[in-house]
Amino acid sequence: MGNGLEAELPGLDLPQVAPAPRARTAPARTAxxxxxxxxxxxxxxxxxxxxxxxxxxxxxxxxxxxxxxxVAVVGCRVRVRFAGRMVxxxxxxxxxxxxxxxxxxxxxxxxxxxxxxxxxxxxxARAVADxxxxxxxxxxxxxxxxxxxxxxxxxxxxPASIAQTPFDDQxxxxxxxxxxxxxxxxxxxxxxxxxxxxLLTPDAEQGALANTKGDAGASRAVLTVVPGxxxxxxxxxxxxVTVHSGQGALAVVPDARDLARLEAALxxxxxxxxxxxxxxxxxxxxxxxxxxRASRGEVRAVIGTRAAAFAPVPTLGLVAIWDDGDDxxxxxxxxxxxxxxxxxxxxxxxxxxxxxxxxxRSAEAQLLVETRWAAQLVAAREVVRAHxxxxxxxxxxVDRARDAAAATARLPSLAWRTARDALEHGAxxxxxxxxxxxxxxxxxxxxxxxxxxxxxxxxxELRSSHAVAACRWCGxxxxxxxxxxxxxxxxxxxxxGSARTAEExxxxxPGVPVRTSGRDAVLSTVEDKPALVVATxxxxxxxxxxxxxxxLLDTWALLGRADLRAGEEALRRWLAAATLARPASAGGRVVxxxxxxxxxxxxxxxWDPVTFAARELADRRELxxxxxxxxxxxxxxADAVAELLxxxxxxxxxxxxxxxxxxxxxxxxxxxxPQRSAGPALAAALHAAAGVRSARKAEGVVRVQxxxxxxx
DNA sequence: TCAATCCGTATC
DNA sequence: ATACGGATTGAC
Numbered sequence: 001m002g003n004g005l006e007a008e009l010p011g012l013d014l015p016q017v018a019p020a021p022r023a024r025t026a027p028a029r030t031a032x033x034x035x036x037x038x039x040x041x042x043x044x045x046x047x048x049x050x051x052x053x054x055x056x057x058x059x060x061x062x063x064x065x066x067x068x069x070x071v072a073v074v075g076c077r078v079r080v081r082f083a084g085r086m087v088x089x090x091x092x093x094x095x096x097x098x099x100x101x102x103x104x105x106x107x108x109x110x111x112x113x114x115x116x117x118x119x120x121x122x123x124x125a126r127a128v129a130d131x132x133x134x135x136x137x138x139x140x141x142x143x144x145x146x147x148x149x150x151x152x153x154x155x156x157x158x159p160a161s162i163a164q165t166p167f168d169d170q171x172x173x174x175x176x177x178x179x180x181x182x183x184x185x186x187x188x189x190x191x192x193x194x195x196x197x198x199l200l201t202p203d204a205e206q207g208a209l210a211n212t213k214g215d216a217g218a219s220r221a222v223l224t225v226v227p228g229x230x231x232x233x234x235x236x237x238x239x240x241v242t243v244h245s246g247q248g249a250l251a252v253v254p255d256a257r258d259l260a261r262l263e264a265a266l267x268x269x270x271x272x273x274x275x276x277x278x279x280x281x282x283x284x285x286x287x288x289x290x291x292x293r294a295s296r297g298e299v300r301a302v303i304g305t306r307a308a309a310f311a312p313v314p315t316l317g318l319v320a321i322w323d324d325g326d327d328x329x330x331x332x333x334x335x336x337x338x339x340x341x342x343x344x345x346x347x348x349x350x351x352x353x354x355x356x357x358x359x360x361r362s363a364e365a366q367l368l369v370e371t372r373w374a375a376q377l378v379a380a381r382e383v384v385r386a387h388x389x390x391x392x393x394x395x396x397x398v399d400r401a402r403d404a405a406a407a408t409a410r411l412p413s414l415a416w417r418t419a420r421d422a423l424e425h426g427a428x429x430x431x432x433x434x435x436x437x438x439x440x441x442x443x444x445x446x447x448x449x450x451x452x453x454x455x456x457x458x459x460x461e462l463r464s465s466h467a468v469a470a471c472r473w474c475g476x477x478x479x480x481x482x483x484x485x486x487x488x489x490x491x492x493x494x495x496x497g498s499a500r501t502a503e504e505x506x507x508x509x510p511g512v513p514v515r516t517s518g519r520d521a522v523l524s525t526v527e528d529k530p531a532l533v534v535a536t537x538x539x540x541x542x543x544x545x546x547x548x549x550x551x552l553l554d555t556w557a558l559l560g561r562a563d564l565r566a567g568e569e570a571l572r573r574w575l576a577a578a579t580l581a582r583p584a585s586a587g588g589r590v591v592x593x594x595x596x597x598x599x600x601x602x603x604x605x606x607w608d609p610v611t612f613a614a615r616e617l618a619d620r621r622e623l624x625x626x627x628x629x630x631x632x633x634x635x636x637x638a639d640a641v642a643e644l645l646x647x648x649x650x651x652x653x654x655x656x657x658x659x660x661x662x663x664x665x666x667x668x669x670x671x672x673x674p675q676r677s678a679g680p681a682l683a684a685a686l687h688a689a690a691g692v693r694s695a696r697k698a699e700g701v702v703r704v705q706x707x708x709x710x711x712x
Numbered sequence: 713t714c715a716a717t718c719c720g721t722a723t724c
Numbered sequence: 725a726t727a728c729g730g731a732t733t734g735a736c
Contacts, residue, residue, distance in 0.1 A: 044724095049723095056723070059724090060723080060724045061724050084723085085723095085725060102724065696721095
């Protein structure tokens with residue numbers, strides 16, 4: 001299939017090679033036995049059916065009965081008899097004739113005439129399914145929310161008038177190219193949403209890429225915000241400028257808290273009625289109500305969490321994403337699309353401008369810059385320096401004689417003293433800990449190797465109720481622990497959760513209020529007065545005047561992870577916390593408990609996510625890891641995996657790693673193509689092989705995942 | 713020679 | 725799933 005997306009996309013006007021055989025449109029019998037006539041004009045409905053079988057992942061043609069002619073509109077939900085069963089689907093298109101050789105069946109019913117799947121979203125969903133070796137039906141389940149009949153019955157409201165609040169564009173002057181980017185958004189008139197050039201993808205090989213628009217540098221940008229930046233304001237401004245130019249805009253953020261922040265910033269510019277916010281925590285009715293406001297064109301701007309990347313936005317002029325490195329952008333349901341990729345695909349199909357903004361920089365974003373698909377908007381070093389806090393690394397040693405209180409809190413001396421100073425100056429202190437809850441595992445103090453049971457090799461565990469660590473598998477207390485790796489005899493908590501940290505800090509700083517923010521109780525802001533704020537990554541509250549100090553604890557639990565992105569992910573989380581500190585000139589300090597020689601720590605000390613990302617990407621090129629190459633994983637029972645791999649006609653240069661066992665039942669193989677441009681062919685080959693297995697009704701479920709999570 | 717049955721395959 | 729076509733079987 002290569003890059004020839006066109007051949008797969010419905011809705012593109014391709015010349016027909018041969019005149020299609022005319023479908024039999026003579027009166028046919030319905031299930032009820034009544035004879036029906038097909039609609040006089042465009043009698044054939046092309047449908048996307050909600051069937052799970054991979055080999056049925058293609059449109060099916062049905063006849064539109066004359067009595068349903070008016071309601072059988074493009075994008076509506078339908079119900080048809082398919083292989084003897086009633087199945088749901090969407091009407092992709094109305095056409096004059098079908099290429100299907102056999103007799104066409106009639107549509108059974110139009111569930112509702114509401115056009116919920118427009119041509120653009122259908123094309124996007126098809127392209128996403130192709131890229132991820134998935135089915136259109138799976139992607140449509142993510143893209144179109146379930147219908148809510150009562151909500152639908154409320155007629156469309158007139159489009160909201162957009163507040164014309166001007167905004168201060170000064171902050172964009174911090175970024176080289178920032179004002180030009182905004183100007184490009186503002187000057188792009190309606191109609192710019194049509195790409196005239198050949199479809200090009202950011203996946204194309206570096207160097208082999210041309211721009212679809214003459215001045216794409218101005219309309220696609222990777223924005224690396226300065227420390228302390230009000231990122232929500234910047235995103236909201238880009239959205240507002242686009243909307244004011246008469247185009248639609250779409251912005252995606254990782255979680256509900258970020259969404260609330262963006263919502264507030266955007267409401268200030270467009271008014272409450274000027275946009276909708278979509279997220280998974282909404283109930284079915286409210287979710288569908290907001291979806292319809294977008295789909296009916298009542299609003300021009302949509303913001304939301306990952307599923308919003310598929311939102312229907314008319315005359316789309318801008319797609320934007322905040323913090324693309326956050327795992328929450330990855331959809332956990334098949335075919336596991338990533339919001340960044342969905343938005344890039346959308347931008348590629350519609351010609352919309354693109355804004356990829358973050359405090360850190362992912363390897364993927366770096367690839368967009370290095371392939372020149374996007375320009376980078378970065379601030380000059382002196383601007384960054386002026387806004388960044390002072391960052392210092394420290395070992396985890398505690399001077400017990402000098403800092404008894406620090407020892408109580410298990411805090412390195414420097415961290416403890418930094419926190420104390422900030423508190424004395426009346427500022428809040430943020431303490432970032434890797435995970436919430438009590439200590440789940442323990443490791444050797446000397447070499448940090450995970451501690452294992454001397455009897456059964458199971459992992460050791462420390463429960464709050466027990467003073468001594470014990471084996472999680474066999475329960476044997478580890479009183480006589482000896483590290484298998486280095487012979488060390490002392491244990492420490494690997495991951496000290498926020499609950500325990502809060503408890504200990506409370507004892508070390510008597511009289512200072514301790515607040516926690518974690519997964520199930522997230523604080524959005526804290527006041528500008530002394531407090532210890534213990535938070536897990538992603539849940540750090542914003543301090544109104546900035547934190548006086550930020551402590552990054554237990555960092556090696558993060559760095560020690562076996563996955564590919566450990567360094568990148570650690571830096572992303574540290575920067576996210578550190579950006580909430582005051583500038584160094586205002587006393588802002590960050591202490592990271594980690595080895596200052598590590599690349600990720602260096603990048604934090606110098607506040608240089610760009611150089612780190614460039615180095616990270618170079619490393620991955622060398623090691624043939626994504627995103628430098630394209631990979632897919634194939635997981636399932638051993639013989640099923642072997643069968644799929646045998647069936648797959650992989651593109652030239654593809655290599656297979658494994659399979660290796662992943663648990664008692666399943667094995668996993670990784671398939672890699674050295675050129676990203678071979679990615680579509682790799683996905684197509686795996687999809688086709690899965691289709692053959694599906695048609696054969698082969699035993700065992702095989703999960704195919706492009707850009708697999710286990711590499712993260 | 714024809715109907716009953718089985719199996720594989722397509723599902724419009 | 726179910727429906728259909730072609731192949732196979734077996735009784736006449």
